[in-house]
Amino acid sequence: DAGITQSPRHKVTETGTPVTLRCHQTENHRYMYWYRQDPGHGLRLIHYSYGVKDTDKGEVSDGYSVSRSKTEDFLLTLESATSSQTSVYFCAISELGGAYEQYFGPGTRLTVT
Amino acid sequence: QQQVKQSPQSLIVQKGGISIINCAYENTAFDYFPWYQQFPGKGPALLIAIRPDVSEKKEGRFTISFNKSAKQFSLHIMDSQPGDSATYFCAAGEGNEKLTFGTGTRLTIIP
Numbered sequence: 001d002a003g004i005t006q007s008p009r010h011k012v013t014e015t016g017t018p019v020t021l022r023c024h025q026t027e028n029h030r031y032m033y034w035y036r037q038d039p040g041h042g043l044r045l046i047h048y049s050y051g052v053k054d055t056d057k058g059e060v061s062d063g064y065s066v067s068r069s070k071t072e073d074f075l076l077t078l079e080s081a082t083s084s085q086t087s088v089y090f091c092a093i094s095e096l097g098g099a100y101e102q103y104f105g106p107g108t109r110l111t112v113t
Numbered sequence: 114q115q116q117v118k119q120s121p122q123s124l125i126v127q128k129g130g131i132s133i134i135n136c137a138y139e140n141t142a143f144d145y146f147p148w149y150q151q152f153p154g155k156g157p158a159l160l161i162a163i164r165p166d167v168s169e170k171k172e173g174r175f176t177i178s179f180n181k182s183a184k185q186f187s188l189h190i191m192d193s194q195p196g197d198s199a200t201y202f203c204a205a206g207e208g209n210e211k212l213t214f215g216t217g218t219r220l221t222i223i224p
Contacts, residue, residue: 004156033211042119042202042216043157058211090156100145102212104156 003027004105006091012111019078021108023091025071031094032074033102034058034066036087043090049074050097081112116140117205119215126222132190134218136203139184143205146179147212148188151200160201161188193222 003026013019023032033048035058045058047066055066063085065077078085091105118137126132136146147162163170163177163186170177176189190197203215 035214040122040216043214045211045213048211092156097208100206101147101159101162104149104158106156107154 004091004093004103006089006105006108008108009106010109012113013081014113015082016080019081019110019112021076021089021091021110023074023076023105025074025093027093027095027103028071029093029095029103030071031097031102032068033092033094034064034074034076035090035092036060036085037090037107038087046076046089081110083112086110086112116213117203117215119203119218121218122216123219124221126190126193126220128193128195128222128224130193132188132193132197132220132222134188134201134203134220135185136187136205136215137183137185138205138213140205140207140213141184142207143213144208145206145212146177146186147204147206148175148177149202149204149214151202151217157202190220193220195222195224198222 005024007022034046035043044060046064049055049068067075089108092102094102148160149157150160151157161172161175174191179186198221201218204212206212
């Protein structure tokens with residue numbers, strides 16, 4: 001497996017609380033991505049990063065923010081969690097970007113009650 | 114707007130049979146078409162990928178067929194085995210841009 005870890009792996013939180021998910025890589029890949037996976041929707045891109053401090057929005061970015069202060073870490077923050085953000089969140093990395101292989105982490109299951 | 118449409122949503126195939134999953138895309142600038150395999154509780158993993166300069170790519174029992182004029186590509190799994198039971202995602206990418214994923218196909222191989 002590519003060196004990608006996600007933390008926490010499971011989290012239950014209440015509506016309105018802030019939540020931060022962490023993705024850590026040991027591959028020194030330039031690109032990092034956050035996806036959410038929901039039944040019937042497949043994998044949808046939330047935000048991605050193409051370098052330290054360089055980030056951009058994906059198709060479902062509302063309610064989420066990201067930060068990348070180091071090559072190896074990409075943080076996803078839900079400023080005020082809502083029940084619609086209950087999902088499985090996957091981080092992915094890629095050496096060369098979109099049209100090349102992405103390696104996925106093990107996922108974080110987030111439940112917002 | 115869904116740029117990559119995947120079908121069927123679920124598929125049941127007998128052991129030893131051929132599993133076929135189809136995807137269609139709209140953006141003619143896409144130049145990379147991967148298939149990902151995901152087992153329950155795991156992240157997706159790249160299975161096989163093709164670029165539009167070829168019409169077919171085969172790796173073991175897995176084959177991608179690509180029809181550029183129809184803007185369609187498909188995954189064929191020959192001699193399907195119970196261990197192939199998983200969710201499969203097609204995707205399409207362009208240059209350094211993002212990958213766009215299909216909605217997934219849950220494949221079940223029955224003995």
